[in-house]
Amino acid sequence: MIKSLIVFFAVILAKPVFGQSVLAGRVTDSQGNAAAFTSVYINGTTQGTSANPNGYYSLKLKPGKYVINYRFVGFKQQTDEVEVTGNYNTHNVTLVYEDYQPKQNTPPVTEDAAFDIIRNAIKKRDYYLKEINAYSCDVYIRGTQKLISAPKGMLSRGVARQLQLNLSAKSILYMSESASHFNFEQPGNYKEVMVSSKATGNYNAFNFDRAANLQVNFYKNMLDIEGLNQRGFISPIADDALKYYTYKLLGSTTENGKVVNKIQVTPIDDREPVFKGNIYIVENDWRIYAAHLYVTGKSNLNFVDTLNINQQYLPVSADKWQPSSVSFTYSGNVLGFRYNGYILGTFSNYNLDTKFPPHFFNGETMRIADITVKRDSVYWSQNRPVPLTFDEQRIYNLKDSLVAAHSKPAYLDSAERANNKFSPLSYVFFGDTVKHRHKNEVITVNPLYDVVQYNPIEGWVVDLKPTYTKSMDVGKAYTISPELRYGFDNKIVSLNTGFNYRYDPEHEGAFYGKVGTGILDLNNEGTVGPFLNSFNALYFKSNDLKLYRSKFLMAGTQREVARGLLLDGNLEYARRTALQNQSSRTVRSFPDKEFNSNNPFITAVNAPLLFEENDALTLKLSGTYTFDEEYTTTPGGRVYDQSKYPKIKVNYRKGIKGIFSSDVDYDYADVQIYHDHINLGIYGFSAFQVTAGNFFNSNALSYPDYKWFKGNQGITFTPGISQFHFLPYYTYSQSSFLEAHYEHNFAGYLFNNIAGLRKLKLEEIIGGNFLTQKNTPNYGEIYVGVQRFFFRIDYGFVYRRGHIDQGIKLYFGI
Structure with a gap:
């Protein structure tokens, strides 16, 4: 009943x-x-x-x-x-369990019969990977994550009530579902049009929301399952699979006139990124019929302890097969919170005769319309291909009733007032944000630790930098960012306003500008942050920031003019003035120590000004080209995918003499080639940047016009592919230079083989930095490091002017 x-x-x-x-x-x-x-x-x-x-x-x-x-x-x-x-x-x-009957091997037997089957499947791997030139299909994805148990006392009834959790039973933490139309063309072009999407709960859950990420294709040598690990997983029928797996034929059966072999897959070393379980291969065709495989925490997984994959194929024509469904079931444990869940993807209505129009695959990998997330419960009840479970329906009903209640103007106004209420403690560390939903306006204020500063050039400083953003239709928006800065010892008031208008979000089209006065870092690539510099100045009488004053007017624009080609240009007029120290106060007494001067090249307190006051009219142009650029189009604009290829950026800067009393006359250009993430499979991933530049004309330029580099002098650092570990902040070039950076993250490839370190899931890092130019010939760094989430420690060596130094660098942040 x-x-x-x-x-x-x-x-x-x-x-x-x-x-x-x-x-x-x-x-x-x-x-x-x-x-x-x-x-x-x-x-x-x-x-x-x-x-x-x-x-x-x-x-x-x-x-x-x-x-x-x-x-x-x-x-x-x-x-x-x-x-x-x-x-x-x-x-x-x-359904009746399949009876796989063992095959009789013909003696002499030197290895299991499964090996011959796998070798044949490997030979056909590339053929089946490429056999279908193009297709389209409908994809439905459902994901649900449940909380199984929580540490006693850590999940109060009040918290559980807010999260709609039942402490005495399994409770749903997260649910999502989406329906898309997926289009594919060899050698790897795809475009997905999301028709509908719905989600509720904790959005940090392990989940997939697009068909491209759910493509578990065992015909590829390596399978990248997003978010699960950094290295990918080796297919049981990869070209070199026999180095990583051993196989056993469990039996065979006949299905639809085809003999299907059930083969047990066992890793030779389960610490590698490998699968366990069973794969089903069709005799003579040597294609995959189905797969039931899983990976465990020994493979250095993120978010989950165990992940099971079930995939089934069906014929989409007389001799071509494609996946009909794929399901993931998983479990995990974070700080005693145990959870499990599933992700289901169904593929239907395949069309192998799709005729795509010219330029259909134009780099847009997904399109999400504004209506996609606005489908109501009536739409979903009529179009959902897989029924909800009772608990899923209950959660949706609960969430829908909450959404209906929370959508009423009275509730929204009340919630807005509560969210906009000023919190002193939060403001100290995170700043403050005020939102006005009726006007689509957001005002943000920088946190207190960034507002109140100290340095010997200005003394105590108050630096207020609020921003105002107004959003409009189809992703258009403008931002106004004023700044008011006052130094209590040098008595200088700085006031400027920046402006940015995003007029074409689909092509990164924007107008921007800035006008006023400001106190700027001499190194425009960035040095030490104001909070850390203030701390060092007050407690150790050490000042790393070298500042100057500028009165300026700047206007510019940018836009993507062709696929992958972003152009940017601006014109700036500035009057630059060097500054000197005006304060020497500290928290502790240092009778035998003085602050270094504001001239980075002369430490004496009475050092002369770094440069004479000058005027500069500067034209800046840049072009960035991304090969085979891919992106997702959303109502708010484009979100760019990680490119498989490097980017090239060309910068040109011209100091224009004589116009508006401009004193500068120079021509500078550089070329950068860089890539932030090169996937190297089981060996992790790399990043690099190489920059070569020169001043082709240097008739008249001042220190703010030089080429500066991202140096680092403290024990902390911020990771980045162009960041040096030990280079002094104010290293510059006024002639030709070559700068190179390389870093590789093994993503657990080495430590996963060490029992004591495996459970820590540490990522091993090696890297090097190089710079050669007139003032710093053949400067080099090499370093090794370990990283886990937001903590990283590096140990490195630096070679400069015939000497070798060493040191430790730390990073901790989110």
Whole structure:
């Protein structure tokens, strides 16, 4: 009776659209257990769906007779003929476990028969990877994560109530689902159009929200499962799979006239990024029929302890197969909070004859329209291909009722007032944000530790830098960012205002500018932060910042003019004035120590000014080209994907003499080649940057016009591919130079083989930096480091002017 009621509710939740009926039911095994994620599709077609975790399925069909296939890994495929008549039709199915009979090896036997099957599958791997030139299909993705248990006392009833959690039972932390139309063309072009998307709960959950990330293709040598680890996983039929796996033939069976071999996959070393489980290979065709594989924490996983993958293929034509579904089930434990979950992807309505128009694959990998996330519950009940479980439906009903209540103007106004309430403690560390939803306005104020500063050039400083942002339709927005700065010892008031108008978010089109007066760092690449410099000055009488004053007017614009080509240009007029120390106060007494001067090249207190006051009219132009650029289009603009290829950037800077009394006359240019993330598979990933530049004309220029580098002098540093570890802050070039950086993150490749370190999931890092130019010939650094989340420690050596030094650098931040 209970089962019948559950089937009934599963059916009525799948409301038919006009002219269609619903075929629904439950798929179980012979013991009555749910056959979760069973593929259900019409025989001879790719129209179908999957059962939910409780085995319930729902399929919308026109009235008539159908032959339905029910298939899941480890079970014998069942084919039933059903007749769909009225609005709702119930058809329950009991699957029978597949009986894989052992094969008899012909003596003499030197290795398991599975090895020959795998070798044949490896030979056909590349063929099956490329056999379909192009296709399109519909993809539905569902993900749910549940809290299983929490440490006693750490999850109070008040917190549980706010999160809608039941402490005595499994409670859903996160749910999401999406429907997309996916298009593919060799050799790797794809475009996904998201039709609908819905999510609720903790968005930091392990999950996929796009079909491209759910492409678990075992025909590839390496499988990258986003978020799971940095190294990827080796396919059981990769070209070099025999170096990592051993195989055993568990048996064979006949399915649809084809002999299917069940092969057990066992890693030679389970500390490598490898799978365990079973893979099913079709005899003679040597294609994958299905896969039931899993990975464990020994492979240095993030977020989860164990991940199971079930994938099934179906024929989309007479001799071509594609995935019909893929499901992930996983479990994890973070600080005693135990959770599990699943992610289900169904692929249906394959079309191998799709004719894509010219330039259809133009770099846009996904398009998300504004309507995508605004689909209501009626839309989802009519279009959801996989029924919700009872708990999922309960959570959605609860969330929908909360959304309805929280969408009322009175609640929104109350919530806005509460969120805009000033919090002194929060302001000290994070600043303050005020939002006005009716006007689409946001005002932010920098935190107190950034407002109050100290340095010997200005003394105590108050530096207020609020920003005002106004959002408009289709991602357009403008930002106004004024700054008011006052030094209590040098008595200088600085006031300036910046402006940015994003007029074309799809092509990064913007106008920007700035006008006023400001106190600037001599090194325009950046040096020490104001908070750390203030601390060092007050407690150690050490000042690293070298500042000057500028009165300026600047205007510029940028836009992507072609795929991958971003152009930027601005013109600035500035009057630059050197500054001297005006204060010597400290918290502690230093009778025998004085602050260094504001001249970085002369330490004496009475050092002369670094440069004479001058005027400069400067033209800056740059072009950045990304090879094979790819991006996601959202209502708010483009989000760029990580490119597989390096980027090239060309910078040109011209000091224009004589106009508006400009004193400068120079021409500077450089070329950068860089890549932030080069995937090297099981060996981790690398990043590099090489920059070569020169002053082709240096008739007249001042220190603010020189080429500066990202140096570092303290024990802390901020990771970045252009960051030196030991180079003095105020190292510059006024002639030709060559700068090179390289860093490699092994992502656990080495430490995962050391028992005592494996559980720490540390990432090993090596790198080097090089600079050669007139003032700093053949300067070099090498370093090694370890990293975990937001903490990193590096130990490095530096070679300069014939001497070798060494030291430790720390990073801790989010």
